[in-house]
Amino acid sequence: MILIALLAILLMTLQIRTGERPTILTMPVIYLYQGAHKLINQGVKQVNGVWNGYIWLIDAKDENTSLKKELNQLKELNNRYLEYQQENKRLRRLLEFKKESSMMVVPAQIISKDSSSWFKTLLIDKGSDDAVKKNQAVVTHQGIVGRTIEATGNASKVLLLTDLNSSVAVLIQRNRAEGIMIGSEQEECRIKYLPRISDVKVGDVVITSGLGGIFPKGLRVGEITQIKKKDYGLFQDARLQPYVKFSELEEVLIVR
Amino acid sequence: MTKTLSIILIFLTVLLQTTLLDFFVIKGIKPEFTIILIVYYALFQGTKSSIVVGGILGLLQDILSGGLLGLNLITKSLTGYIFGLISNKMVVLNPFNQSFIAFTATLVDGILAFFIIKVAPISAPGAKIFFNMLLPQAGYNSLICIMLIPLLSKLSKRYSVKKKRI
Numbered sequence: 001m002i003l004i005a006l007l008a009i010l011l012m013t014l015q016i017r018t019g020e021r022p023t024i025l026t027m028p029v030i031y032l033y034q035g036a037h038k039l040i041n042q043g044v045k046q047v048n049g050v051w052n053g054y055i056w057l058i059d060a061k062d063e064n065t066s067l068k069k070e071l072n073q074l075k076e077l078n079n080r081y082l083e084y085q086q087e088n089k090r091l092r093r094l095l096e097f098k099k100e101s102s103m104m105v106v107p108a109q110i111i112s113k114d115s116s117s118w119f120k121t122l123l124i125d126k127g128s129d130d131a132v133k134k135n136q137a138v139v140t141h142q143g144i145v146g147r148t149i150e151a152t153g154n155a156s157k158v159l160l161l162t163d164l165n166s167s168v169a170v171l172i173q174r175n176r177a178e179g180i181m182i183g184s185e186q187e188e189c190r191i192k193y194l195p196r197i198s199d200v201k202v203g204d205v206v207i208t209s210g211l212g213g214i215f216p217k218g219l220r221v222g223e224i225t226q227i228k229k230k231d232y233g234l235f236q237d238a239r240l241q242p243y244v245k246f247s248e249l250e251e252v253l254i255v256r
Numbered sequence: 257m258t259k260t261l262s263i264i265l266i267f268l269t270v271l272l273q274t275t276l277l278d279f280f281v282i283k284g285i286k287p288e289f290t291i292i293l294i295v296y297y298a299l300f301q302g303t304k305s306s307i308v309v310g311g312i313l314g315l316l317q318d319i320l321s322g323g324l325l326g327l328n329l330i331t332k333s334l335t336g337y338i339f340g341l342i343s344n345k346m347v348v349l350n351p352f353n354q355s356f357i358a359f360t361a362t363l364v365d366g367i368l369a370f371f372i373i374k375v376a377p378i379s380a381p382g383a384k385i386f387f388n389m390l391l392p393q394a395g396y397n398s399l400i401c402i403m404l405i406p407l408l409s410k411l412s413k414r415y416s417v418k419k420k421r422i
Contacts, residue, residue, distance in 0.1 A: 004311045004333045011318070011326030016377060021325050029319040033271065040275045112274040114321045117286060117389055118369055118381075121322025123274075149322050157322040164379040185381045185388060187284065247281070 020150075027152045034125070034155050037111040045083060090251055097141040098253060103216060105139075105253040106130050111155065120163040120183065120246075122146075126254060127154045135214050137255040143220040143243035144168070144208060145252050158252070161221070161242055162187055169211035170221055172204050181206070181221065181240060187247075189222065191238040198236075200227055206240055216255060261415050265408075266309060269293050270316045285392045287400050290317060290328075291365055294336045295358045295401065296408045299348050303340025310336030324376055331368040335361050351402050358401035362394035 015021055091107075098105050108126040126132050128151045138145040138158045146166060150157040159166050163183040170181045170191060177198035179191040194200055204224040210217025226239040269289045277286055290313045298306035314332030318325050339361050348354055366389070373380040 001307055001333065001337050004307065005330055008326035008330035008333075011329065012324055012372075012376065015325045021319075026319045026325075029316060033274070033320060036267075036271050037275055040271065044276070112320065113278055114323070115270065115273040115277075115290070115317045116321050116323060116328060116369075117288075117393060118327070118373065119321055119323030123320065159322055163322075164381055182379070185385055247278075 023152060026150070030123070030152055030155050034111055034123075037123070038125075041111070048083075087250075093141040094251060094253055097139075104256040106132060106256060107251060107253055108132075108138075108156075109251055110249055119165075120160040121149070122158040122160065122249070122252075124156050124158055124252060124254075125154065127151045127156045129154050131256060132156050132254050137215045137219070138252050139219060139255060140244055140249065140252055142245070143222065144215060145244050145246075145249065147214050148254065156254070160246060161189055161244070162246065168215055168221070169209045170206050171209040172198070172200055172224070173207050174201075174204055175199055178209055178211075179238070184239075187242075188225070189240045189242060191224075191240055193235050194238060196229070196234055196236050200224060200236065200238055202227065258415060261412070262305075262309065265293060266312055266316070270313060270320065273317070274320055282396070283392070285389065285396055287396045288362065288365075288393065289400075289404070290314075290332065291335065291362050291397055292358055292401050292404050293408070294332060295339060295354070295361050296405055298336055298339035298361075299343045299354065299357065299405075300409065300412070303337060303344060306336030306340040307333050308336075310334075324373065324378060327369060327372055327376075330372065331365050334368055335365045338364060351406065354405050355398040355401045358405075359394045359398035362397045363390060366390040366393070 011022075011025075094107060098107075106126050108124040108130075111123045111125050113123075114121040122145075124138075132148060132151045134148055134151055136148045138147060144161060146158045146160040146163070148156045149159045161168065161181070161183060164185070166183045168181045169178065171178045172194075175198055177194055177200060179194040181189050181191045184190050191206065202224055206221045206224065208215040208217060208219040208221060220243055222240045222242040222244075224238050225241045228237040228239075230236070273289055277289065280287060293313065294306055294310045297309045301309075311329055311333035314328035314330070317328040317332070321328070339357060342357075348357060366386075370381070370385065370390075
């Protein structure tokens with residue numbers, strides 16, 4: 001137990017001091033799990049198809065067997081087609097966003113989400129082999145997702161906007177008031193250091209300010225849902241609902 | 257339980273924890289199979305096994321997570337140690353008592369993690385997290401534990417019988 005405790009303290013100290021994780025330790029595990037994650041994700045897609053086919057079979061109880069088989073196959077094909085159509089839609093939106101934004105981007109797929117409830121991170125299937133580095137912005141057509149915090153051979157970790165350790169320089173689109181957006185325990189964010197005198201309203205659109213050098217200026221972030229203004233002080237706080245639906249994310253773009 | 261089966265279980269638990277368990281998220285709360293596995297080892301395989309299994313599970317979680325490296329390593333192995341010691345003093349065969357132990361183990365793991373994050377120079381959540389995340393997660397884990405521990409016991413027994421025959 002003492003050995004484990006010492007190892008844990010050593011690892012924590014290393015990460016806090018250097019700001020990096022020992023890749024000798026992390027890379028083989030990520031590589032091993034990446035393959036397994038991809039298999040699981042493919043399996044989930046196939047199970048979805050079978051499940052839909054099964055539900056259809058219950059409806060077609062009275063029909064004859066050959067027709068059932070034929071229709072089942074068609075249903076499965078249709079499911080696949082729908083899956084491709086949805087994927088196509090998502091990729092098309094990303095492509096349009098890529099064209100409009102004129103940014104150099106790398107598309108990536110999400111492999112897995114953080115297993116612990118304390119941190120909000122994602123593992124994506126592009127890494128240093130695709131020129132992905134630490135501290136690059138990760139976006140979708142809906143808005144910004146987060147930033148890369150670690151890049152190994154063919155996988156990277158993304159810190160989501162909603163994580164407590166995330167902070168992004170933002171501005172209110174309508175009146176250009178600047179603030180710092182940080183994560184919270186919930187699926188929303190907080191904006192701190194908004195000047196007290198600036199007129200901020202619920203529903204105001206928030207975009208990135210470009211300060212900090214990670215996120216390009218003008219990317220959509222979210223909408224103000226609540227304003228907290230005390231009777232004193234120089235600043236006011238606000239709550240923000242990000243445009244990105246983190247639970248539904250499947251593909252993202254990494255800004256280079 | 258043999259080493260091979262333990263390795264397979266550890267690998268599968270972490271794999272499930274990072275993929276399929278996202279389908280079982282209720283209001284942002286995800287069950288932690290890792291804790292249930294630690295509880296199982298603490299109750300039926302002894303303190304040493306639960307510390308080692310907890311440590312490996314925690315380290316794998318840390319590596320795959322983007323958070324503080326070493327956090328789960330220490331909390332999970334300590335949880336294994338504490339509940340391994342408790343199980344040395346008493347035999348817990350009743351599923352409801354096992355479920356209560358899973359509930360408590362989740363809280364112990366969470367409280368340990370909370371204090372380590374507070375001490376480390378990273379942004380830490382407020383005490384609200386105890387009610388918003390830890391308690392619901394402990395409840396969720398205790399419910400799943402009722403189904404999962406008998407399954408793990410059966411698996412372990414079946415494997416042991418096969419080994420004896422050989």
